[in-house]
Amino acid sequence: MSNIQLIIEERPNNIGNFMVGRLLPFREKRMVGPFAFIDHMGPVRLSDHENLDVPPHPHIGLSTLTYLFEGSIQHKDSLGTDIEIKPGQVNWMTAGKGIVHSERTPEYLRTSDKMLHGLQIWVALPKALEEMDPEFFHVEEHEMPVWNADGVHFKLIAGEVLGKKSAVPVYSPLYLLELKSTSRQTITIGKDLFGESALYILEGAIESEEHVFGPKQILVAKDSKLCEFVMQENTTVYIFGGEAFPEERTIYWNFVASSKEKIEEAKSRWLEQSFPKVPGETEFVPLPNQVPGVKFK
Template sequence: MSNIKLIIEERPSNIGNFMVGRLLPFREKRMVGPFAFIDHMGPTCMSNYENLDVPPHPHIGLSTLTYLFEGSIMHKDSLGTEMEIKPGQINWMTAGKGIVHSERTPEYLRNSDKMLHGLQIWVALPKELEEIEASFFHVPENEIPEWQLGDVAFKLIAGEVLGKKSPVPVYSPLYLLELKSRSRQTVTIGDYLFGESGLYILEGSIESEGNIFEPKQLLVAKDSKLCSFEMAENTTIYIFGGEAFPEERIIYWNFVASTKELIEKAKDKWLAQTFDKVPGENEFVPLPEQNKHYRL
């Protein structure tokens, strides 16, 4: 019997002036553990007149994780943070009761050809913490735990698993692992995983139970404890998951919450433009049309 519960294909989605591959949420699987949203950005080659420009927009009830493979993004937020993220580094922004941020191509790259490739992830906060104060945390590449098992290189981007702990300050039991193989390797780590678990293939392929899976596929496991597969040479995958929350989460635009009341409060606040401002920014992303549905 197969341990794969669901196969999710990347779907194209426009986030303003930039196309991404959306993995979560999916109609048949809104969340995997506390992970509520995953976008694969690129790889996109932008010419000297093309830039990433996502004007200030708000979030509540979640932490965002940005992890780049190529390129650079300048993050600015309403706490006064101004941080450039480069490949291999982690930006972890916790919205809590509310934060506003912008994401743009850094000024020194705006008139040159450039690449952009990475992951953007939303992790929902536990109900008792969804209205905490906002915060921002940056992790340099050399502080991310990494180790080697055979010909597979591991990195623990966030969470705690396999006897390792990432410095990213997460708020619930979870894990986000990067695995890179140089040669064909069998990986058996199910005894160390917990909760719900997903596996995303960035490049290369994996074989599980006689089936071959390729890039831009997200596999959701029936039982994380049975996680065993074979990685082809030069394959990169991400294994993520953790304990699911007892309550459902509602997603509306950039807001994640356990109740519609918190969503409505945030909508009214953004319409009134009473969120804190991002220093040096004058633009903002308007609230979507009022008939936009909640996603449960």
């Protein structure tokens, strides 16, 4: 019997001035462990007059994880954070009871050609921490464990697994692993994983139970402990998962919560513009169905 419960194809989704590949949520699988949302950005080439510009928008009940392969994003938030993220680094922003942030091409790159490619991930917070104060952490690449085993290069981007721990301050048991192989290799790490688990193929291909799977697919495992597959040469995959929460999560727009009441409250707060402001920003992303173009009060 196959251990692959579900195969999710990347689906194009417009987030503004360019397309991303939406991976989670999916109608048949809303979350994997605490992971509620995964977008694959790019790779996209932006010309000297094209830039990433996502105006201030709110979040509640989650942590966002931004991880770039190419390019650069200037992150600003309502805590006063103003920082550039580059490939290999992690921006970890915990919304808790509410945070607002913008994501734009840095000023010094706005008149030159550039690439943008990476992952943007939402991790739901445990119910007891949904109303925590918002936080932001920037984690350098050297703060993430990296090692080689049996011809495979591993990086633990977030969480704790395989006897390693990332500096990203997560709030529930989880893991986000990067595996890269230049040669054909068999992976048998399932016994060391826990909770729910899924695998995203960025490039190359894997073989599992006499099937070959290529880029832009997520494979959701029925049992992470049975996770065994073959990486073909020049393959990069991401394994993510962790302990699922006992309660379901409601996802609406940029909000994640354990109750619809919290979602409705957040919608009202954004309509009233009572979320904290991002210093130096005057634009904002309207609530879906809200009249666009309104400035901050």
